[in-house]
Amino acid sequence: MKIDPEACVSCLGCIDYCPMGCIHEGEVLFIDQDECVECGVCLHTGVCAVDAIYQPEESLVYPRAIRKQFSDPGAEHPNFKAWGRGTEEAKTNDVTGKFSHGEYGMLFEFGRPVTGTRFTEVQKIAMAICDMGIEILKENPVYGLLEDTRTGRIKKEFLHEKVLSVILEIRVRKEQLPAVVEKIIPLLADVDTVVSVGLVTRFEENGSLPVIRDLEKLGMQVRPNAKINVGLGRPLIS
Ligand code: SF4
Ligand code: SF4
Structure with missing residues:
Protein backbone atom coordinates (compact mmCIF):
# COMPACT_ATOMS: atom_id res chain seq x y z
CA MET A 1 0.00 0.00 0.00
CA TYR A 62 5.09 -11.90 -7.85
CA PRO A 63 6.54 -12.58 -5.27
CA ARG A 64 5.19 -9.62 -3.26
CA ALA A 65 1.68 -10.60 -4.35
CA ILE A 66 1.59 -13.29 -1.68
CA ARG A 67 1.47 -10.60 1.03
CA LYS A 68 -2.05 -9.65 0.01
CA GLN A 69 -3.07 -13.28 -0.57
CA PHE A 70 -2.22 -14.25 3.01
CA SER A 71 -3.19 -10.97 4.71
CA ASP A 72 -6.30 -9.58 3.04
CA PRO A 73 -9.41 -11.71 3.79
CA GLY A 74 -10.88 -10.65 0.44
CA ALA A 75 -7.90 -11.87 -1.61
CA GLU A 76 -7.71 -15.20 -3.39
CA HIS A 77 -4.77 -17.59 -3.63
CA PRO A 78 -4.64 -18.19 -7.37
CA ASN A 79 -2.95 -21.56 -6.88
CA PHE A 80 -5.69 -22.84 -4.55
CA LYS A 81 -8.78 -20.84 -5.48
CA ALA A 82 -9.27 -20.30 -1.78
CA TRP A 83 -9.12 -17.39 0.59
CA GLY A 84 -7.20 -16.83 3.76
CA ARG A 85 -4.21 -17.75 5.84
CA GLY A 86 -4.87 -21.48 5.99
CA THR A 87 -7.53 -23.88 4.84
CA GLU A 88 -10.89 -24.27 6.48
CA GLU A 89 -10.41 -28.02 6.70
CA ALA A 90 -9.29 -28.19 10.30
CA LYS A 91 -11.79 -25.70 11.61
CA THR A 92 -14.73 -27.38 9.89
CA ASN A 93 -13.92 -30.93 10.84
CA ASP A 94 -17.42 -31.41 12.21
CA VAL A 95 -18.65 -31.13 8.61
CA THR A 96 -15.78 -32.51 6.55
CA GLY A 97 -14.56 -35.24 8.85
CA LYS A 98 -11.11 -34.71 7.39
CA PHE A 99 -9.46 -35.82 10.61
CA SER A 100 -10.88 -39.07 11.90
CA HIS A 101 -10.46 -41.02 15.10
CA GLY A 102 -6.86 -42.02 15.76
CA GLU A 103 -5.41 -38.88 14.20
CA TYR A 104 -5.29 -35.14 14.81
CA GLY A 105 -5.17 -32.02 12.72
CA MET A 106 -2.37 -29.84 14.03
CA LEU A 107 -2.10 -26.13 13.28
CA PHE A 108 0.76 -23.71 13.82
CA GLU A 109 -0.50 -20.16 13.47
CA PHE A 110 2.27 -17.62 12.97
CA GLY A 111 2.04 -13.88 13.46
CA ARG A 112 -1.21 -13.25 15.30
CA PRO A 113 -1.94 -11.00 17.03
CA VAL A 114 -0.34 -7.95 15.42
CA THR A 115 3.21 -9.11 14.86
CA GLY A 116 2.97 -10.60 11.38
CA THR A 117 5.52 -13.09 10.14
CA ARG A 118 8.07 -13.62 7.42
CA PHE A 119 8.30 -16.97 5.68
CA THR A 120 11.81 -17.49 7.07
CA GLU A 121 10.03 -18.20 10.37
CA VAL A 122 7.43 -20.50 8.82
CA GLN A 123 10.21 -22.42 7.09
CA LYS A 124 11.93 -23.19 10.42
CA ILE A 125 8.94 -25.21 11.58
CA ALA A 126 7.98 -26.58 8.16
CA MET A 127 11.46 -28.10 7.77
CA ALA A 128 11.44 -29.60 11.26
CA ILE A 129 8.03 -31.16 10.59
CA CYS A 130 9.11 -32.61 7.24
CA ASP A 131 12.27 -33.92 8.90
CA MET A 132 9.96 -36.12 11.00
CA GLY A 133 8.45 -37.59 7.83
CA ILE A 134 5.21 -35.61 8.24
CA GLU A 135 3.83 -33.74 5.21
CA ILE A 136 2.43 -30.23 5.08
CA LEU A 137 -1.20 -30.68 4.01
CA LYS A 138 -1.56 -30.21 0.27
CA GLU A 139 -4.69 -28.07 0.66
CA ASN A 140 -2.76 -25.66 2.86
CA PRO A 141 -1.74 -22.46 1.00
CA VAL A 142 1.84 -22.81 2.28
CA TYR A 143 2.18 -26.06 0.29
CA GLY A 144 2.16 -24.06 -2.93
CA LEU A 145 5.14 -21.99 -1.71
CA LEU A 146 7.36 -25.00 -1.05
CA GLU A 147 10.44 -25.51 -3.20
CA ASP A 148 10.71 -29.06 -1.94
CA THR A 149 7.71 -30.75 -0.35
CA ARG A 150 9.93 -33.42 1.22
CA THR A 151 12.16 -30.99 3.12
CA GLY A 152 9.69 -28.17 3.81
CA ARG A 153 12.07 -25.66 2.21
CA ILE A 154 10.20 -22.60 0.94
CA LYS A 155 11.12 -20.98 -2.40
CA LYS A 156 13.83 -18.38 -1.82
CA GLU A 157 11.88 -15.54 -3.37
CA PHE A 158 9.17 -15.85 -0.71
CA LEU A 159 11.35 -16.12 2.39
CA HIS A 160 11.59 -12.39 3.15
CA GLU A 161 7.95 -11.64 2.30
CA LYS A 162 5.96 -10.52 5.34
CA VAL A 163 2.31 -11.40 5.90
CA LEU A 164 -0.27 -10.80 8.62
CA SER A 165 -0.37 -14.46 9.57
CA VAL A 166 0.04 -17.98 8.24
CA ILE A 167 -1.42 -21.27 9.41
CA LEU A 168 0.72 -24.34 8.80
CA GLU A 169 -1.40 -27.49 8.89
CA ILE A 170 -0.40 -31.11 9.29
CA ARG A 171 -2.00 -34.47 10.01
CA VAL A 172 -0.57 -36.33 13.01
CA ARG A 173 -1.31 -39.93 13.88
CA LYS A 174 -2.19 -40.44 17.53
CA GLU A 175 1.04 -42.30 18.27
CA GLN A 176 3.12 -39.51 16.64
CA LEU A 177 1.81 -36.78 18.94
CA PRO A 178 4.37 -37.12 21.78
CA ALA A 179 7.29 -37.01 19.32
CA VAL A 180 5.85 -33.98 17.51
CA VAL A 181 5.24 -32.08 20.75
CA GLU A 182 8.68 -32.93 22.14
CA LYS A 183 10.51 -31.95 18.94
CA ILE A 184 8.53 -29.02 17.58
CA ILE A 185 7.32 -27.10 20.65
CA PRO A 186 10.85 -26.25 21.93
CA LEU A 187 11.76 -24.95 18.45
CA LEU A 188 9.05 -22.30 18.69
CA ALA A 189 11.26 -20.36 21.12
CA ASP A 190 13.59 -19.60 18.19
CA VAL A 191 10.82 -18.40 15.90
CA ASP A 192 10.85 -14.63 15.57
CA THR A 193 7.11 -14.04 15.94
CA VAL A 194 4.23 -15.26 18.07
CA VAL A 195 3.01 -18.80 17.31
CA SER A 196 -0.21 -20.44 18.54
CA VAL A 197 -0.55 -24.20 18.38
CA GLY A 198 -3.94 -25.76 17.73
CA LEU A 199 -5.02 -29.36 17.69
CA VAL A 200 -8.20 -30.59 16.04
CA THR A 201 -9.73 -33.77 17.37
CA ARG A 202 -13.03 -35.62 17.49
CA PHE A 203 -14.86 -36.55 20.64
CA GLU A 204 -14.80 -40.18 21.69
CA GLU A 205 -18.11 -42.07 21.67
CA ASN A 206 -18.53 -41.37 25.40
CA GLY A 207 -18.01 -37.63 24.91
CA SER A 208 -14.50 -37.54 26.35
CA LEU A 209 -11.36 -35.94 24.89
CA PRO A 210 -8.47 -38.06 26.17
CA VAL A 211 -5.95 -36.00 24.18
CA ILE A 212 -6.30 -33.22 26.75
CA ARG A 213 -4.82 -35.47 29.40
CA ASP A 214 -2.13 -36.68 26.96
CA LEU A 215 -1.09 -33.10 26.16
CA GLU A 216 -1.03 -32.08 29.80
CA LYS A 217 1.27 -35.03 30.51
CA LEU A 218 3.55 -33.61 27.82
CA GLY A 219 3.65 -30.30 29.69
CA MET A 220 1.26 -28.36 27.47
CA GLN A 221 -1.40 -26.07 28.84
CA VAL A 222 -4.66 -26.95 27.08
CA ARG A 223 -7.44 -24.47 26.48
CA PRO A 224 -10.36 -26.35 24.85
CA ASN A 225 -12.20 -24.32 22.25
CA ALA A 226 -15.24 -25.61 20.46
CA LYS A 227 -16.61 -24.05 17.30
CA ILE A 228 -20.09 -24.72 16.01
CA ASN A 229 -20.21 -23.98 12.30
CA VAL A 230 -23.89 -23.27 11.86
CA GLY A 231 -25.09 -23.12 8.30
CA LEU A 232 -22.21 -24.88 6.60
CA GLY A 233 -24.47 -27.59 5.33
CA ARG A 234 -25.09 -31.22 5.96
CA PRO A 235 -22.14 -33.02 7.54
CA LEU A 236 -20.28 -35.29 5.11
CA ILE A 237 -19.57 -37.68 7.97
CA SER A 238 -21.75 -39.59 10.38
S1 SF4 B 1 -5.87 9.40 6.47
FE1 SF4 B 1 -3.66 9.09 6.29
S2 SF4 B 1 -3.25 9.20 4.09
FE2 SF4 B 1 -5.27 10.09 4.41
S3 SF4 B 1 -4.89 12.27 4.64
FE3 SF4 B 1 -4.91 11.42 6.70
S4 SF4 B 1 -2.75 10.96 7.11
FE4 SF4 B 1 -2.93 11.26 4.89
S1 SF4 C 1 -0.05 -3.27 6.76
FE1 SF4 C 1 -2.17 -3.11 6.10
S2 SF4 C 1 -2.98 -1.33 7.20
FE2 SF4 C 1 -0.75 -1.21 7.31
S3 SF4 C 1 -0.16 0.08 5.61
FE3 SF4 C 1 -0.05 -2.03 4.90
S4 SF4 C 1 -2.06 -2.43 3.96
FE4 SF4 C 1 -2.26 -0.58 5.22
Missing part, protein backbone atom coordinates in the same frame (compact mmCIF):
# COMPACT_ATOMS: atom_id res chain seq x y z
CA LYS A 2 1.18 3.54 -0.58
CA ILE A 3 0.18 7.09 0.29
CA ASP A 4 0.01 9.76 -2.39
CA PRO A 5 2.01 12.64 -0.86
CA GLU A 6 0.27 15.15 -3.11
CA ALA A 7 -3.16 14.15 -1.81
CA CYS A 8 -2.37 13.43 1.86
CA VAL A 9 -3.22 16.28 4.24
CA SER A 10 -1.37 14.70 7.20
CA CYS A 11 -4.46 14.32 9.37
CA LEU A 12 -2.77 11.19 10.86
CA GLY A 13 -6.13 9.42 10.89
CA CYS A 14 -4.86 6.25 9.20
CA ILE A 15 -1.94 5.56 11.54
CA ASP A 16 -3.91 3.77 14.25
CA TYR A 17 -5.65 1.52 11.74
CA CYS A 18 -2.48 -0.24 10.64
CA PRO A 19 -2.05 -3.54 12.53
CA MET A 20 1.64 -3.60 11.61
CA GLY A 21 2.31 -0.05 12.78
CA CYS A 22 4.06 0.71 9.51
CA ILE A 23 2.51 4.09 8.63
CA HIS A 24 5.00 6.73 9.72
CA GLU A 25 5.35 10.48 9.90
CA GLY A 26 8.29 12.00 8.07
CA GLU A 27 8.47 15.04 5.84
CA VAL A 28 5.37 13.44 4.40
CA LEU A 29 3.39 10.49 5.73
CA PHE A 30 4.71 7.21 4.31
CA ILE A 31 4.21 3.45 4.54
CA ASP A 32 7.27 1.28 5.25
CA GLN A 33 7.10 -1.03 2.23
CA ASP A 34 9.18 -3.74 3.88
CA GLU A 35 6.84 -3.98 6.86
CA CYS A 36 3.49 -3.48 5.07
CA VAL A 37 1.69 -6.83 4.68
CA GLU A 38 -0.85 -5.49 2.15
CA CYS A 39 -3.77 -6.40 4.43
CA GLY A 40 -5.76 -3.49 3.02
CA VAL A 41 -7.17 -2.36 6.37
CA CYS A 42 -6.07 1.25 5.87
CA LEU A 43 -7.74 1.30 2.45
CA HIS A 44 -10.89 -0.74 3.10
CA THR A 45 -11.90 1.18 6.25
CA GLY A 46 -12.24 4.33 4.16
CA VAL A 47 -10.52 6.30 6.90
CA CYS A 48 -8.81 8.60 4.40
CA ALA A 49 -11.23 11.37 3.47
CA VAL A 50 -9.05 12.53 0.57
CA ASP A 51 -8.40 9.07 -0.97
CA ALA A 52 -4.65 9.38 -0.59
CA ILE A 53 -4.17 5.67 0.21
CA TYR A 54 -3.90 3.38 -2.80
CA GLN A 55 -2.70 -0.07 -3.84
CA PRO A 56 0.02 0.29 -6.49
CA GLU A 57 0.31 -2.31 -9.25
CA GLU A 58 3.78 -3.36 -8.07
CA SER A 59 2.37 -4.62 -4.75
CA LEU A 60 0.41 -7.24 -6.69
CA VAL A 61 3.39 -8.56 -8.63
